[in-house]
Amino acid sequence: MFLPVMPMLAAVIEAPQQLVLKDVPTPDPGPGEVLVEVHASGVCGTDLHILQGEYWGDYPRIPGHEFSGIVAALGDGVTGLRIGDRVAINPNLPCGRCRYCLRGQVNLCTDNTAVGVTRDGGFAEYCAVPAALALPLPETVSLLAGALAEPVSCCLHGMDRARPRVGDTAVILGGGTIGLILMQLALHAGAARVVIVEPLPAKRELALRLGATAALDPVALGEGLGEAVLQACAGAADLVVEAAGRQETAQQALRLVSPGGTVLFFGVCPPDAEVALRPHDVFFHEQTLVGSYINPFTCIRALDLLAAGVVQVEPLISHQLALPQTAEAFALVARGEATKAVVTRI
Ligand SMILES: [Zn+2]
Ligand SMILES: [Zn+2]
Structure with a gap:
């Protein structure tokens, strides 16, 4: 026209x-x-x-x-x-x-x-x-x-890929917009606990306000992070989400996931980032590693979740x-x- x-x-x-x-x-x-x-x-x-x-x-x-x-x-x-x-x-x-x-x-x-x-x-x-x-x-x-609505639709695809089960415990590395949307989706999907790992105090506080079970500071915890996460998870991290887009957190995700668990790579890591992987663990512990890219056919569900007030x-x-x-x-x-x-x- x-x-x-x-x-x-x-x-x-x-x-x-x-x-x-x-x-x-x-x-x-x-x-x-x-x-x-x-x-x-x-x-x-x-x-x-x-x-x-x-x-x-x-x-x-x-x-x-x-x-x-x-x-x-x-x-x-x-x-x-x-x-x-x-x-x-x-x-x-x-x-x-x-x-x-x-x-x-x-x-x-x-x-x-x-x-x-x-x-x-x-x-x-x-x-x-x-x-x-x-x-x-x-x-x-x-x-x-x-x-x-668009980031919510992308996070929904992440959940579709990771397929958390009711009663799982989820750990989310990164408490930015994406981490906090994924956290709400994991809780709604029936996660028993969701632990956020995020260095900025304001984001940790927001995570707790929106329902996180625990919000841990990786900088303060340093080497003790793995143990603190497991404690906050009551023993097992069934789903670990990399939502920071950093090599270090991608590596941590592989280290933290429990036997039978799933790692979701959601953050955008630099293209040349590499991490160490133990095929033995993936085999012996039946670990699942999945990626998630944008939002195929998830927009209407994202709008429904917003309309229902389930995701804030x-x-x-x-x-x-x-x-x-x-x-x-x-x-x-x-x-x-x-x-x-x-x-x-x-
Ligand atoms: Zn975007
Ligand atoms: Zn095409």
């Missing part, structure tokens, strides 16, 4: 390390697309990777793949959405034709496109997205919470900044100060 070209404010990564705030043309939604007036957009580690030039997207790029907003215009042929609808965005659009798509493993698509990664995203006043990626928000989910995301939002402060929001996350920083409409 045709709209007069109006400028809008956007945070643009012009090239690695160069995030600038500038006026750009408001996108015109193409056939099958909708224009979304962005309300809230979460800063994720992936955005920092794109800023640092460590990702597969190209430049210039408006980042932002965790956002919510209001449908402002419909492209040709769009049905099922109306102007004014409140929506959360699923950023991932698999090709539908590759071997993995045709096997139902759409998150492994070899030609995936992603809003905020391979096409412009949500750190802007407006964003055009394929209509299938704009998911109507349930009435009881705020636009602010809707911005976190608003307490995870430690900082809200306006769009002109996007660079500051990125810096807060880079310094590890924010649990979740969200950029909201001016």
Whole structure:
């Protein structure tokens, strides 16, 4: 459809390390697309990777793949959405034709496109997205919470991969947004105990408020961490989740998991990180090691969990900044100060 070209404010990564705030043309939604007036957009580690030039997207790029907003215009042929609808965005659009798509493993698509990664995203006043990626928000989910529907959907896939059983004890290494969402999901899935390992006191306190059985400081415990975790677990760590994206915690996860247990690698480790693995333990103790990547077919369940109040995301939002402060929001996350920083409409 045709709209007069109006400028809008956007945070643009012009090239690695160069995030600038500038006026750009408001996108015109193409056939099958909708224009979304962005309300809230979460800063994720992936955005920092794109800023640092460590990702597969190209430049210039408006980042932002965790956002919510209001449908402002419909492209040709769009049905099922109306102007004014409140929506959360699923950023991932698999090709539908590759071997993995045709096997139902759409998150492994070899030609995936992603809003905020391979096409412009949500750190802007407006964003055009394929209509299938704009998911109507349930009435009881705020636009602010809707911005976190995407990380919840990714964590749900992690749970689908790890398959915790009722009565398991879970250990989560890393108490950031992801660790705290996974913790809530593990509790809801029936975990008897969930132990969080996190160096920052504010995140440990939040974990305890949201239901963690124990929150341990790995720095203070040092060499004694393994023993303290086992004590907090009452003897066995059935599920250990690496949610920090660090080589050290990936190694710890393998050391901590109990016989018969599962390690879920959820954090984004550097590509060259390596850990020592004892095949004997995996064999003899029947340990299961699984990875989890993005959010295949989990968005609707994520919205249902938010609508039902089972997963709480608003307490995870430690900082809200306006769009002109996007660079500051990125810096807060880079310094590890924010649990979740969200950029909201001016
Ligand atoms: Zn993300
Ligand atoms: Zn594909």
